[in-house]
Amino acid sequence: ASITGQTISKTNCPYCGVGCGIEATVENNKVIAVKGNVEHPANLGRLCVKGSSLHETQGLQNRILHPRVKGKNVSWDKATSTIADHFKATIAQYGPDSVAFYLSGQLLTEDYYVANKLMKGFIGSGNVDTNSRLCMxxxxxxxxxxxxxxxxxxxxxxxxxxxxxxxxxxxxxxxxxxxxxxxxxxxxxxxxxxxxxxxxxxxxxxxxxxxxxxxxxxxxxxxxxxxxxxxxxxxxxxxxxxxxxxxxxxxxxxxxxxxxxxxxxxxxxxxxxxxxxxxxxxxxxxxxxxxxxxxxxxxxxxxxxxxxxxxxxxxxxxxxxxxxxxxxxxxTGQPNAMGGREVGGLSTQLAAHLHFENSNEIDLVKRFWQAPNIATKPGLKAVDMFDEVNSGKIKAIWIMATNPVVSMPNANLVKRALEKCPMVVVSECYENTDTINYADVVLPASTWGEKQGSVTNSDRTISVHQSMIKAPGEAKNDWQIITDVAHKLGFKDAFNYQHAVDIFREHAALSGFENSHPLAEKKAEKDIYRVFDISALANISQSDYENFIPTKWPINVANPNGVQRIFTDGVFATKxxxxxFIPIIAQLPKILPDKTQVVMNSGRIRDQWHTMSRTGRVAKLMTHSDEPYIAVNPDDAQRFQLADKQLAVLSNLSADYIGRVNITNEQRTGEIFVPIHWNDNFSASARVSALVNPITDELCGQPELKHSPVRIKPF
Ligand code: SF4
Structure with a gap:
């Protein structure tokens, strides 16, 4: 602390996959200013308008302060017992695949690690997927x-x-x-x-x-x-x-x-x-x-x-x-999409870049975790997961740090599915997310500035977010909440973490476990090579973790200071x-528009983030674009009798989106663009994803969010 009572912390921006480093000034349990960290390799001191407004997003407005069960405030003990009892009973009656976790690229790697370990190693299902399925x-x-x-x-x-x-x-x-x-x-x-x-x-x-x-x-x-x-x-x-x-x-x-x-x-x-x-x-x-x-x-x-x-x-x-x-x-779109993949955040992966296709890889993870009930097959991918919630096969789902009622394709189906699911748990920071309306149990989570843990940005740079201020009310870190539930499910020894660094060390150790480069001189026969190896950090001290110098993986004995570029030697991670080379037959989107439709594309606008739960609180971030809009080519405006600045309605899948027409030559004829950020908390009928067909790539389960045929007419 300085003479003024201010402290400076080196941390990271939580908004996008660039992963910029930040220097935050903290006073009286409040971040009062942020600026770019000149030493961080991602941004070398620069921040965009979103990152530089981070300190303005704080405050108690709309924060969830206490755990709730069926709308009533309860103790943490009661909340975690309710979850554990329900999950236990469901698993006993219907098996481990009757439950699921749906995670987020907003989580820190340590949060992701324990959620994945609990589901895949101890509950025994692969049903851990993440909104990174929609992204990466x-x-x-x-x-x-x-x-x-x-x-x-x-x-x-x-x-x-x-x-x-x-x-x-x-x-x-x-x-x-x-x-x-x-x-x-x-x-x-x-x-x-x-x-x-x-x-x-x-x-x-x-x-x-x-x-x-x-x-x-x-x-x-x-x-x-x-x-x-x-x-x-x-x-x-x-x-x-x-x-x-x-x-x-x-x-x-x-x-x-x-x-x-x-x-x-x-x-x-x-x-x-x-x-x-x-x-x-x-x-x-x-x-x-x-x-x-x-x-x-x-x-x-x-x-x-x-x-x-x-x-x-x-x-x-x-x-x-x-x-x-x-x-x-x-x-990547999200700040920690890559970190999530490192620890198996996708239902199709195990931890540490290991996979279900090879029984030796399953065995490796099982031995490392001493897992009693390791999953042996991939779990459900996001769209299938919510389909199975809707069909009743999944009877309990825990959603962390994401808002699928807004972001999933065919989002009204997700709404209906959660309405009838016997147990929906939502870990969140803010009240104003649409998904929380369907939660049986609401858990208050800590957010940026309050929680510590690592992230990996899009160029493999691992950085550590710092806990600089105290979380409000009873909010807790996600990894702590998951650990509490794991204890109540009977897995105390395997989830005996006191601090985020304990989890990080274990994650680092797993990455190097029975892992050696194919050209290494000393190589055990059972070694399974993965490039992702941060084993040099397996014994990192708490102090080094808190002052972690951003470094690109792999970080191992051969490369203690990380690696700028991979495959420079032309040696790849294949057998x-x-x-x-992959032979490709090029294909167009699966559903093409009929004569009455236009193709809806969707995406980010400059100053907003996701469903605006954070950026929507900053007045200056609303000035660039302050309401849902529909960008339309002049030919289409004429064809559908739309005037500039009037409201128009888009429809598909029995859902509507209402936005203001913006006539522009930036669009091709027959194609419109809408921003993804608005939701029913900010503007009626503005959930774009409710209009998106749940068509996915058969190879990876990612939905076709960029190409949805819809009808358009004046409102
Ligand atoms: Fe950097 Fe992205 Fe944050 Fe902007 S939003 S400061 S580009 S990490």
Whole structure:
């Protein structure tokens, strides 16, 4: 503490996958100011408007202060006993798959770790899924197919050193502002650098681009398959890299060719001018250092895994990967989507990048945890999970730090499902979330500034959030709440954690357990190699944890200070150590509009976060856009008799969305855009996801949130 009574803490922004470092000034149990941490590698001192307003989001307004059962305040003991008794009785009668946890990329890694351990190791079900399923599942599955493991090979510094950046399915100017500023700054310093944006909308990022290709929604894999063909035809392949480090190139190329007779077919499939297509292909082919930066426009698709692999195929084919300024870079939406994946937050994974497909991997986790009842098969993915709540097969669900009544596709089904579910537990910080209305048990959780624990951002940098102020009322950390329930379920010894660092150490130890590099000199026969290895932190002291210097994994004996880039040696995490080309048949979205419909795209706006439970409290963050809107092309406005600034209603799946018409040439004809943030607490009929068909990618279960045919008419 200083002479003024103020303290400075180094912590992180909780909003997006960039994971900016923050210096927070604390006085009288209040964060009174924030600024960017110049030492944090993600932001080097910068913050966007959301991050720099963090201290203004505090206060008791709408905070949940006490546990509640059926609407009445109760003690923690009563609340956790109610949950444990109900879960125990349900499991005894219907088996472990009759219960589920639905988690969030907002949770810290330690929270995720204990929730996953309790469900998969001790209750004995794989039914732990997360809202990261709506965000990252496609990229995760694509990484595994190509590299053998869910690994982002590059880092943010590559965005500064790339000579060309292809931004596809992302609008970082709004959704990831700090990494976007890096790209723009690098181009200012060297105007020869090119930014190519491939997006049906003329977004803020597209307006800054050297080249914008407004492709047909969903045609991304056609674009990258076409690029693969172009690279081969123009003699721009890195044949040496393909031969030494990759597998399956010929088949991937032949499959891409099977859909086109020549490149002009690609332009037709993507609905763009051939000259623009060729100009972009030429930039990729002629530039040594190229990064493809992709996000939800690729992932939130019924063929998102294939789209991501089509991108990776082109980087492998040219050796533009695993080196400075080159790679396929998947950026996460949420602050800890990657940390959640590290500990098995998705129902299809075990912890520590291990998987259900291999019985040796299940056995490894079982032995490490001394788990009495390890799950042996994947659990339900998000959309299926809520379907099974609706069908009655899942009879108890615990939802933590997320708002599925707003965010899930076909969100009115989620509402109905929770209404009839015998036990809905919701861990939350704020009262004004739609999901809380369906909770039998409400648990007050601590939030940013109050809780300590680690996160991993999109470029593998692990940072530690600090507890700087006391949580209000009886709010507790999520890991503590889960641990309390685990104790009441009879698992006291395995969940004997006093502090977040105890969990972190165990997580770090598991990552290194029977794990060694395939080329390591000392290697036990049973070792199962995973790149994700932070075993050098398995004995970290509390003080080092509290003053943790942000570091990129792996962090192990060979790399005690972390690793900037992975796969630089061309050794991948597959069995044969080669990267896999994946043959891709490009596909359009599963449900196309009929003549009476338009295609609804949805996404973030600049100053809001998720369902606004935090950013909606700051007046200045509402000034950029203060109500739900519908961006409509002038042709469609005429066709549907819509005037600028009037209200219009969208409908699908017996649900409506009401927003103000914004007529703009930024939209292609037949396509509209709506922001995702508003919900029924802020504006009637503004839950966009209620209009989204529950169509998912068969390979990963991620819903097609970017492409929903809807009807539109004046309100
Ligand atoms: Fe926070 Fe993301 Fe903005 Fe950084 S870019 S300050 S992490 S919202």
């Amino acid at each position: 599942a496609s990229a995760t599955a694509a990484h595994k197919r190509a590299f053998g493991e869910d690994v982002v090979a590059g880092c943010y510094d590559d965005l500064s050193s790339a000579e060309a950046i292809f931004i596809i399915g992302a609008n970082p100017a709004y959704a990831h502002p700090i990494v976007y500023q890096r790209m723009i700054k690098a181009r200012e310093e060297n105007p020869a650098r090119k930014i190519v944006v491939i997006d049906p909308r003329r977004t803020a990022s597209a307006k800054d681009a050297d080249l914008h290709l407004a492709i047909k929604p969903g045609s991304d894999a056609y674009f990258y398959n076409g690029l693969l063909i172009y690279l081969a035809e123009q003699g721009k392949l890195d044949k040496d890299y393909i031969a030494k480090h990759c597998h399956g190139f010929e088949q991937a190329l032949e499959t891409a060719k099977s859909q086109f007779s020549d490149i002009s077919d690609v332009a037709i499939a993507c609905d763009i001018e051939l000259s623009l297509l060729l100009e972009s292909y030429q930039i990729f082919a002629e530039t040594d250092k190229v990064v493809t930066f992709f996000s939800q426009g690729i992932n939130q698709s019924s063929s998102g895994v294939d789209k991501a692999n089509a991108i990776i195929n082109c980087h492998l084919a040219t050796g533009k990967i695993g080196r400075e300024g080159a790679g396929a870079f998947s950026i 044969n150590q080669k990267a896999n």
